[in-house]
Amino acid sequence: MSHIRIENLSKMYLGRRSKPRSLHDPAEQSGDNVLVLDDVNIVIEEGEMVCILGPSGCGKSTLLRIVAGFEFPSSGAVFVGNQPVRGPSAQSIFVFQHSGLFPWMTVAQNVGLGLRHVKAEEAKQRIQDHIEMVELDGFEDYYPHQLSGGMQRRVELARALALNPELLIMDEPFSGLDFLTHMKMREEVVNMHEFIRKTMVMVTHDIDDALIMGDRIVVFSGRPATVKLVHKLDFPRPRDFERNPELSRLRSEIFLMLGVPYAV
Ligand SMILES: Nc1ncnc2c1ncn2[C@@H]1O[C@H](COP(=O)(O)OP(=O)(O)OP(=O)(O)O)[C@@H](O)[C@H]1O
Ligand SMILES: [Mg+2]
Structure with a gap:
């Protein structure tokens, strides 16, 4: 629950x-x-x-x-x-606004951080699946400082999702x-x-x-x-602003609400 x-x-x-x-x-x-x-x-x-x-x-x-x-x-x-x-x-898993990777751990070790309670074979598979999901296969043994900012973000997401x-x-x-x-x-x-x-x-x-x-x-x-x-978003997925005028209207309303006078 x-x-x-x-x-x-x-x-x-x-x-x-x-x-x-x-x-x-x-x-x-x-x-x-x-x-x-x-x-x-x-x-x-x-x-x-x-x-x-x-x-x-x-x-x-x-x-x-x-x-x-x-x-x-x-x-x-x-x-x-x-x-x-x-x-x-x-x-409750938290993905921070700024990178929360451990610099002394490799990509695979960072992704596997919370999987100590999982059987070794399954943990290995989960780590690999999630590294592939964020398209970082080949970088398993890299350290965070060897990655770009965007790649570090993807490692963080993989780590969070791997924990299910x-x-x-x-x-x-x-x-x-x-x-x-x-x-x-x-x-x-x-x-x-x-x-x-x-x-x-x-x-x-x-x-x-x-x-x-x-x-x-x-x-x-x-x-x-x-x-x-x-606001509840009852729009069908995949959502498309061009095909959905109501979604577009809401978008403009929120832009205005946040102090931007037009939707860019
Ligand atoms: N630990 C702290 N001690 C004192 N003030 C803090 C602390 N953390 C945040 N603040 C203040 O609280 C306010 C809100 O900060 P917060 O980080 O929650 O904003 P935010 O909405 O996430 O902003 P952004 O969109 O820029 O990330 C800011 O004025 C910030 O200076
Ligand atoms: Mg913030």
């Missing part, structure tokens, strides 16, 4: 000077305290793919880190499958990928999601990624992030 409930979640990063008495007291937001998330409520169904959009610095990564258990809310709570999140869990997690949390997983690889990985992730139907939460800056991949999108306001729009 891996539906997610984010309930009345607020997060304030505390500065050096003071502890807040109340999150909404303006005096507490001056000084070094920063209110990042303000009363966020989202329910993510089991097996759903939710894409989160919002301006840079609004608090998207902070929200994901709280869902993954790496950080704690100032108020409110997150439940994964009815259990409150109290710390990182092997069932209940909940996959992805923070801009395609950043740093070239256009063609981005398109391919997007398709791979959509196909994989259709197949395994695991719960996925993805933050992206790419409005098209969100509209093409998501079962639902959530748009945040600028900091402190509040939920500005939640």
